[in-house]
Amino acid sequence: MKLQEGPPESWRLRLYTIIFEADTRAGRAFDLALVGLIVASVIVVMLDSIASVRARHGTVLTTLEWMFTLLFTAEYIARLSCVRHPLRYARSPYGIIDLIAVLPTYLAFLVPGLQALIDVRVLRLLRLFRILKLGAYVAEFGMLGRALAxxxxxxxxxxxxxxxxxxxxxxxxxxxxxxxxxxxxxxxxxxxxxxxxxxxxxxxxxxxxxxxxxxxxxxxxxxxxxxxxxxxxxxxxxxxxxxxRAPTTRTCHECLSEGHLPSARFCRNCGARLPAWQSDEGLWKPEGEDRAEPS
Incomplete structure (x- = not known):
């Protein structure tokens, strides 16, 4: 293993590294910011369910809810724009959770008639699915899931x-x-x-x-x-x-599986070639092998 300088990466690869991997300073900052937003949004949903709080601070809670919805929408679009197979990610468990996290707010806004139905509360409760997004940013969640499997x-x-x-x-x-x-x-x-x-x-x-x-x-x-x-x-x-295995968040661009070793050349699940692993120390690749260029 040796550390080498590579050519400038494309914006998609840089964005992919920040969003899907947390072995760089920018990736960790992104994940921590998202965890804070998810927890804050869940707290807002819980406060909104208290009648006395909603009566006094309903406007503030609604404004915060729309802010969180727009931020999560931007994150969802960014994820789709930097992956090689957007439809595959959209149909993955995390992609579905990301969509559920923003969809109820838009549905309640686009279909005002739903407000007359008591069952519309289900749409509001679906916003609590945002807490499931935490699993994408905490490595121990993935380890626990693999242990259960x-x-x-x-x-x-x-x-x-x-x-x-x-x-x-x-x-x-x-x-x-x-x-x-x-x-x-x-x-x-x-x-x-x-x-x-x-x-x-x-x-x-x-x-x-x-x-x-x-x-x-x-x-x-x-x-x-x-x-x-x-x-x-x-x-x-x-x-x-x-x-x-070593605790990394190195992710395959084809099947989106993570946790590959820094020295791995191919994905252990789908066999696709892995791009060079990037961390705070720089770009790593196996000895005698040229850096894989992003497509």
Whole structure:
């Protein structure tokens, strides 16, 4: 690996590096500014739902909402303009979230008749989807998502085991307690087993017999271990994610996957050639290889 100077980059590549990657000072500043805007916009939506606050500061909240909407619209357009495949990004999960973040405000403005419908509140609540945009700017969100994806089969097997346990224990409680003590059917008894195993215990159904209380006690103790198992599975995968690769935000221009090593030449997902990785120290490329020019 060595550091080399390259020719001036195109505005699309510079904009792409700032928006989609955070290994440069400008990229980190952009991400931090967006995180602040997202949190502030969510706070405005929450304040707007309080009647007394809306009555006193409704004009200010509306003005702020439009400011956030215009800023997020400009960000969405900038993202589409700097990627190689705008339609692919628009159909990606983050692209859909970006669109949902701005669409409700425009819909409520363009279709005034919707204000007469009670269900129009759904459009206002959709603005809270902006908080999902945080996942695009915090590296740990991506690591957690990859850890969950890697452990999904183990979690599914564990959930299947839990369903068998609550079904058997619920059926047993139905036989022991019976309808006279509130266990009127097997589904109701399974519901009791789920609330007991998850340590929620609403208290609407409780065992009255001694044997039923022994079974309930065993279910409560089993619940502690039940909650610990998936936590351990995800924690192990999360640790593997942290140990497995260097923490960069290097992004493929073709499929928009991120987290590639600084020395990588091709995308690990789609195989496309990666442009040189840029950080605060400059432009890096493998030894003996010319810098990939942006297209």
């Amino acid at each position: 890697a452990s999904r089969r183990k979690i599914l097997v564990f959930m299947f085991f839990v369903m068998m346990v609550v079904t058997i224990m619920g059926t047993l409680m139905y036989v022991v307690e019976g309808p006279d003590n509130g266990f009127t059917s097997i589904p109701v008894s399974v519901y009791w087993a789920i609330t007991t195993m998850t340590t929620v215990g609403f208290g609407d159904i409780t065992p009255k017999t001694d044997l039923g209380r022994v079974i309930a006690s065993a279910m409560m103790l089993l619940g502690w271990g039940t909650l610990a198992v998936p936590t351990g599975i995800v924690s192990a995968e999360f640790t593997a994610q942290r140990m497995g």
